[in-house]
Amino acid sequence: MIDQRLYEEFRDIGRDIFVTGLTSSHGGNMSVRVGDKIIIKRRGAQFGRLKHSDFVVTNFQGKDSGIVRASTELIVHRAIYEKTSALAIVHAHPRTAIVLSLSRDEIIPIDNEGSYLLRKIPVVTVELASGSKEMAEKVSEALRGYKIIMQRGHGCFAIGQTLEEAYHWVSALEEVSDIILEHKLLGEEMIEYRKHSESYAKW
Amino acid sequence: MKVKLFGNLRQKAGESEFVAPGATIREALESLCADNEPLRTAIFAGAELQPHVRVMVNGRDCELANGLATAVSPQDTIAIFPPIAGG
Amino acid sequence: MQGWAGNILDINLTSGQIETVPLDRDMARLFLGGRGLGARLLWDLVGPEVEPLSPENVLIFTTGPITASASQTSNRFNVSTKSPLTGTILHANSGGWWGMQFKRTGYDALIVRGKAASPVMIEITPAGVAIKDAAHLWGKGVFETTVALEQNRNKRNVLCIGPAGENRVRIAAIMNDKERSLARGGAGAVMGSKNLKAIVVEGLEKNKPADPDQFKFMLYETGKLLKASPLTSQALPEFGTAVVMNVVNEIGALPTRNFQQSQFEGADKISGEEITDTILVKNQACWACPITCTRITQTKSGKEGEGPEFESAWAFGAQCGIDDLDAITEANYQCNDLGLDTISMGNTIGCAMELAERGLLANDLGFGRADRLPGLIHDTAFRQGIGDDLAEGSYRLASKHGAPELSMSVKKLELPAYDPRGMQGQGLVFATGNRGACHETGNMLGPEVLALPRLIDRFATQGKAGIVSVHQNSAAVIDSLVYCKFANMAVAEEFFARTLTAVTGEHFTADDLMMVGERVWTLERLYNLREGFSKEDDTLPARLLHEPVPAGPSEGFTVKLAPMLEEYYAFRGWDKNGVPKPEKLKELSLEFVMEVVHD
Numbered sequence: 001m002i003d004q005r006l007y008e009e010f011r012d013i014g015r016d017i018f019v020t021g022l023t024s025s026h027g028g029n030m031s032v033r034v035g036d037k038i039i040i041k042r043r044g045a046q047f048g049r050l051k052h053s054d055f056v057v058t059n060f061q062g063k064d065s066g067i068v069r070a071s072t073e074l075i076v077h078r079a080i081y082e083k084t085s086a087l088a089i090v091h092a093h094p095r096t097a098i099v100l101s102l103s104r105d106e107i108i109p110i111d112n113e114g115s116y117l118l119r120k121i122p123v124v125t126v127e128l129a130s131g132s133k134e135m136a137e138k139v140s141e142a143l144r145g146y147k148i149i150m151q152r153g154h155g156c157f158a159i160g161q162t163l164e165e166a167y168h169w170v171s172a173l174e175e176v177s178d179i180i181l182e183h184k185l186l187g188e189e190m191i192e193y194r195k196h197s198e199s200y201a202k203w
Numbered sequence: 204m205k206v207k208l209f210g211n212l213r214q215k216a217g218e219s220e221f222v223a224p225g226a227t228i229r230e231a232l233e234s235l236c237a238d239n240e241p242l243r244t245a246i247f248a249g250a251e252l253q254p255h256v257r258v259m260v261n262g263r264d265c266e267l268a269n270g271l272a273t274a275v276s277p278q279d280t281i282a283i284f285p286p287i288a289g290g
Numbered sequence: 291m292q293g294w295a296g297n298i299l300d301i302n303l304t305s306g307q308i309e310t311v312p313l314d315r316d317m318a319r320l321f322l323g324g325r326g327l328g329a330r331l332l333w334d335l336v337g338p339e340v341e342p343l344s345p346e347n348v349l350i351f352t353t354g355p356i357t358a359s360a361s362q363t364s365n366r367f368n369v370s371t372k373s374p375l376t377g378t379i380l381h382a383n384s385g386g387w388w389g390m391q392f393k394r395t396g397y398d399a400l401i402v403r404g405k406a407a408s409p410v411m412i413e414i415t416p417a418g419v420a421i422k423d424a425a426h427l428w429g430k431g432v433f434e435t436t437v438a439l440e441q442n443r444n445k446r447n448v449l450c451i452g453p454a455g456e457n458r459v460r461i462a463a464i465m466n467d468k469e470r471s472l473a474r475g476g477a478g479a480v481m482g483s484k485n486l487k488a489i490v491v492e493g494l495e496k497n498k499p500a501d502p503d504q505f506k507f508m509l510y511e512t513g514k515l516l517k518a519s520p521l522t523s524q525a526l527p528e529f530g531t532a533v534v535m536n537v538v539n540e541i542g543a544l545p546t547r548n549f550q551q552s553q554f555e556g557a558d559k560i561s562g563e564e565i566t567d568t569i570l571v572k573n574q575a576c577w578a579c580p581i582t583c584t585r586i587t588q589t590k591s592g593k594e595g596e597g598p599e600f601e602s603a604w605a606f607g608a609q610c611g612i613d614d615l616d617a618i619t620e621a622n623y624q625c626n627d628l629g630l631d632t633i634s635m636g637n638t639i640g641c642a643m644e645l646a647e648r649g650l651l652a653n654d655l656g657f658g659r660a661d662r663l664p665g666l667i668h669d670t671a672f673r674q675g676i677g678d679d680l681a682e683g684s685y686r687l688a689s690k691h692g693a694p695e696l697s698m699s700v701k702k703l704e705l706p707a708y709d710p711r712g713m714q715g716q717g718l719v720f721a722t723g724n725r726g727a728c729h730e731t732g733n734m735l736g737p738e739v740l741a742l743p744r745l746i747d748r749f750a751t752q753g754k755a756g757i758v759s760v761h762q763n764s765a766a767v768i769d770s771l772v773y774c775k776f777a778n779m780a781v782a783e784e785f786f787a788r789t790l791t792a793v794t795g796e797h798f799t800a801d802d803l804m805m806v807g808e809r810v811w812t813l814e815r816l817y818n819l820r821e822g823f824s825k826e827d828d829t830l831p832a833r834l835l836h837e838p839v840p841a842g843p844s845e846g847f848t849v850k851l852a853p854m855l856e857e858y859y860a861f862r863g864w865d866k867n868g869v870p871k872p873e874k875l876k877e878l879s880l881e882f883v884m885e886v887v888h889d
Contacts, residue, residue: 036860085804087756144798199507250310262541262843287533
């Protein structure tokens, strides 16, 4: 059983992520780091309807009974906690961001809020896209320099000091992506309104 | 109940302490901002609190209770802080 | 220079020898500068056998790779030494102009060893480095000394001690640019024990970025954030740091009368709002800083000076049961002129007040006695009468009078303006602080009170360890770059990393920086372990662990330290005794300390 307050945080954010279309019913996962343990959503749990029993407490390293029920991407979460100062991770499948990731190596916001919050979201490619060592290494390495990254064709990983912070980056990313897509669909020339915008690519 | 204002909210309100009616924090704040647009925009962003504005009831941050819907009674003291920082 | 000057100035006051030694580039990459570099050098230079007030102790003044680059708040600097108050590693941090100017003399750091035969000063100018006679300055206050040495804001800057440092008062500060201070832990006493009165700097070199375009972009983006944040663009410039007096009081975490209560009825009278309404003349900025949080104030009697900051207003205010802002402000000016840490001074006076009221100290002192402040502060600086006891800090004072438990200190460093019974995470911060009870090394005011970045429950204990650790690491790297923590209220580490990259030409990510922070924190921990400190010292005053808060919003609470500490050691990869494990040391490239802690 996890702390009631923590459970409510997971539950509320999980619901918001599902309801706003940032993942499908059972996709994605979330975790937090407490002491030398990780609390992570279990494999097969519904993002939008999380119950107390949908969480697994597992060690930082090594095998324990927890990993059997934990998300398939536990290895990635562990690597992220090891390599960065993250205290919370949100992994979702935001659709428009995924579409954009198919044809570019970085997503660069064109809207004001997105530029301000994120500046640039790098895209990493991983061959074995679910729960592989390669994925753990590439994703965790990329998160040392950015608070949210995309894995091509798969989804985003966001980190923060709290679940809410990580969720904020995910939500912002999808807004950024929707605006880029719709601008492209509109097909009109952009009038640059931001000073030094050419530097965002070098972020 | 008693409503205390701090920081630059005091100039906007003209006073640092008020007595306001209301059964919830929202009601008390609404009554405070009733004829004071500058105060309203300092406290509210639409229907929610401006980011970094803290509202406490008897020293407990309302975010950890029920937010603006937190129930209050006449013996309670509400304190409103604008964005502040220090060390 | 691009980032690092590549030079360390090494002065031996015993022999008079002045040398320039190269800065080890690997060390620079791992520890950056400031507090980190200071800790690394101190590890090599000052071991457990060294008495803090002996000639064998050293003073290491350090800047960082971004110092003097003109990146916002790139004016700060650090001093590292062994503390005569606590016996732990000491780092202290100050703003103003001196750090920027020292960097412009072409050095990353200054090591001062030994002891001069008679009072001297060091002068570093384009003409060279000289040790000069300072007998004519010995005994003079900080203000007079600063003027006498021709302080000239952007061109020539004075760092000095006052009579408190000269008299080896254990809570003496080193002052710079008249009223900025390297305050905590008694670095002033170390400088006084070396017969070193002042260090004057005049420099011409510039810290030019390796990538000017990227640097310009970062300057712009950082400026945008500082302007957009109401904390850095409104709250701090308008009301100064004391603007938090009322909120800390409102939640019932403002220590009052030596931590006997956690709310002060006079809090509003000594708050940032009151300062702005009554005694503020104008605000002022340190070099290259848009935040402009310094208060220039004037009291009714016409005295003018800087401050008081939140901590100082609390220390002579709520801690002493005093609500007279004028008296508090003049006590602050007085400490600046004599060269004293206001937190330790006020806290220690509050301790003395309680001792007197309980009949343990033969004195008619008591809480609320604002009239006694000037005399007590003066006597402390000159070690006269009861001042000689106050000069030893609250722990030695209280012990001498039979009640060490009445000293509100950890590792003998006096607690600052937060009652951890009202902020559990802050209790963990104070208990695990490497220089003692310090709020600058991981202040939980943000998360537990101001919702920065997000609000966490201040009464909860589970989960605090992670946030405390991350904040401690962050503060450590900010102190090593050296940036001002107020910039961090609006600007995250990912910005500092990219600015650092633009200045030095070497690539750093946000987490490279957080790792530097963790490395510095861990090395400081190891230094203390080598000195003989242990998990027993990671504690809090008995009052905070066992006496529930009597009234107010935090009524009934004590600090539940044990479970937080256990989680903390686990989170940090330390064993159950709080000793960093071998794998952690390897991860942080700290193998060189291995045989000290693991046989």
